Amino acid sequence: MELGVVGKPNVGKSTFFCATTLAPASIANYPFTTIEANKGITYVRAKCPHEDFKTKCNPRNSRCENGTRFIPVEMIDVAGLVPDAHKGKGRGIKFLDDLRRASALIHVIDASGSTDNNGNIVQIGTHDPIEDIKFLEVEIAYWLRDILGRGFEKVAKRCETEGGKIENVLVERFTGLGISEKEMALAVKNAGLDSRPSRWTEEDLLRLADSIRRISKPMLIAANKADIAPPENL
Ligand SMILES: Nc1nc2c(ncn2[C@@H]2O[C@H](COP(=O)(O)OP(=O)(O)OP(=O)(O)O)[C@@H](O)[C@H]2O)c(=O)[nH]1
Ligand SMILES: [Mg+2]
Numbered sequence: 001m002e003l004g005v006v007g008k009p010n011v012g013k014s015t016f017f018c019a020t021t022l023a024p025a026s027i028a029n030y031p032f033t034t035i036e037a038n039k040g041i042t043y044v045r046a047k048c049p050h051e052d053f054k055t056k057c058n059p060r061n062s063r064c065e066n067g068t069r070f071i072p073v074e075m076i077d078v079a080g081l082v083p084d085a086h087k088g089k090g091r092g093i094k095f096l097d098d099l100r101r102a103s104a105l106i107h108v109i110d111a112s113g114s115t116d117n118n119g120n121i122v123q124i125g126t127h128d129p130i131e132d133i134k135f136l137e138v139e140i141a142y143w144l145r146d147i148l149g150r151g152f153e154k155v156a157k158r159c160e161t162e163g164g165k166i167e168n169v170l171v172e173r174f175t176g177l178g179i180s181e182k183e184m185a186l187a188v189k190n191a192g193l194d195s196r197p198s199r200w201t202e203e204d205l206l207r208l209a210d211s212i213r214r215i216s217k218p219m220l221i222a223a224n225k226a227d228i229a230p231p232e233n234l
Helices: 012-019 094-099 129-150 152-161 168-173 181-190 203-214
Strands: 002-006 038-047 061-066 067-075 104-110 219-223
Touching: 002 012, 002 094, 002 168, 012 061, 012 067, 012 168, 012 219, 067 219, 129 168, 129 203, 129 219, 152 168, 168 181
Parallel strands: 002 067, 002 104, 104 219
Antiparallel strands: 038 067, 061 067
């Protein structure tokens, strides 16, 4: 299983990555310290089922210590994302391709409000971290829209004439994202789109991308820099 560590620059993604994996990564108090993704392994602790089954366990893929199983999880720490990254701002969104296989994302935010949209240092409490949550979801939707590719209308028309299922076409386009046909059908349904895909507008495709994001990349918010955050932000 892979987990992606995402967020705007300078919020503490690499600090969190290093703390959980003990792998080395550069950390500094300015934006875009990380350019190439860092990868490392961490362990999720869970009760080992061997006790319930009253057997002795001999796991090959993880450690079991006193009834606790240490399940390995790969962590990927990527470059910071900024608003309008899909228009080429900052590092753009291409580096997100490192996260294609991630089963879920950890969104690190700066709860202290001491970094602006681009990760530059500002006075504590002057930036609202809620804004960061919103923009990141939008940028990830743009990234997925990009994977869907151009010329969708033509493909959709062909699918309609041949009586095919649009979710099959979509699953093919998103190969590597690990999304099943059933999940894709749900994403299409949740996006509430016209029954004829060839009529989907650019806005519809973005809504679909956001719906795919919700299903294929569930996100957990990690409020970082809590030690210097104003109490009302916590
Ligand atoms: N006060 C405080 N500072 C922190 C905390 N976590 C990280 N920092 C500091 O925040 C700065 C940025 O940390 P990084 O881990 O490099 O942040 P990043 O999100 O990986 O940054 P980029 O790679 O540039 O996107 C460093 O000066 C860290 O020491 C925290 O919990 N509290
Ligand atoms: Mg970093």
